[in-house]
Amino acid sequence: MTKTNKQLMKGCEAIAEAAIQAGCRYFFGYPITPQNDIPEYMAAQMPKVGGTFLQAESELSAINMVYGASGAGARVMTSSSSPGISLKAEGISYLAGAELPCFIVNMMRGGPGLGSIQASQGDYFQATKGGGHGDYHMVVYAPSSVQEAVDMVQEAFEVADTYRTPVMMLADGIIGQMMEPVEFTKKQSNRKLPEKTWATTGWDREKSTRERAVINSLYIEHEELQEMNDRLQARYKEIQEKEVKVELYNTDGAEYILCAYGTVARICKSAIALAAKKGIKVGLVRPITVWPFPTQQTHDAIAQNSVKRALVVEVSAGQMIEDVKIAVNGEKPVDFLGRPGSFVPTAEEILKKIMEFGR
Secondary structure, three states: OOOOOOEEEEHHHHHHHHHHHOOOOEEEEOOOOOOOHHHHHHHHHHHHHOOEEEEOOOHHHHHHHHHHHHHOOOOEEEEEOOHHHHHHHHHHHHHHHOOOOEEEEEEEEOOOOOOOOOEOOOOHHHHHOOOOOOOOOOEEEOOOOHHHHHHHHHHHHHHHHHHOOEEEEEEEHHHHHOEEEEOOOOOOOOOOOOOOOOOOOOOOOOOOOOOOOOOOOOOOOHHHHHHHHHHHHHHHHHHHHHOOOEEEEOOOOOOEEEEOOOHHHHHHHHHHHHHHHOOOOEEEEEEOEEEOOOHHHHHHHHOOOOOOEEEEEEOOOOOHHHHHHHHHOOOOOEEEEEOOOOOOOOHHHHHHHHHHOOO
């Protein structure tokens, strides 16, 4: 019998453990369902590894504590759910403007407003189109399983450090609350992480051999602000060239292509299996990074001669569909199946929509 190191864990707790194993030693947050298991886990485990857990008095305080810890060169994270991320938006923009790395988890819940504590995908625009003010982006990962979420965490911290940028995990509440077997394996990284010479780790005018580090996102002079923005945009272009991740499932020669992310993509795979029984070949484009979006890969999968049309499936009123339509550029019809709020489409609903297209 083969031994396994897998253990059954709830998604939120598994993500928190993965962060600790990735070297995160500071966590600042504020409770909101359905991500509360992350701070609860951190509160219990951080002291055991010499780390710091602090429940702030508000989401605004938490994100600014992240700013401070990151500015000192620490690996730091925070987590929240939808309305809480909205409250952190100003701080996230400040982090981007100050070029500070951090890891942010959003376990999406229903909205708008306080909405519900059930799963949703209504925060796609918020995560991928900025969310806060100014011309900035975050790298945004969208896991479809607890194991994939765990595997993303180490890379998320490394990408944040490499590009000096906030990185977000955008997961629906299902990922956070369901239990799946997971294995924690530290992957060998090929990244050469830059030294954090910019960090405010102490400076002595007489003894320091490096320049004084200053963390700032305020630029009064036009030229300085333009220089900062040019630097960020060049970095985002590099990220778009190097960090795109996508799963292409059963796409070669498909008649129809489904586009979905997160747990909805898993439901789409069940719909693909149902369609196969009826002799209909359906494929799936699953963005793993929703920013940068896999524009070229999405285009190439849907632009195949065999493909009649694409169907975007989301637990929202339709947000990712805009990026899919941009990728397709009018070459094929793009339809939508969505459930705003917190209703999750079933495999049978997806199959029914495909059958409506005809052969």
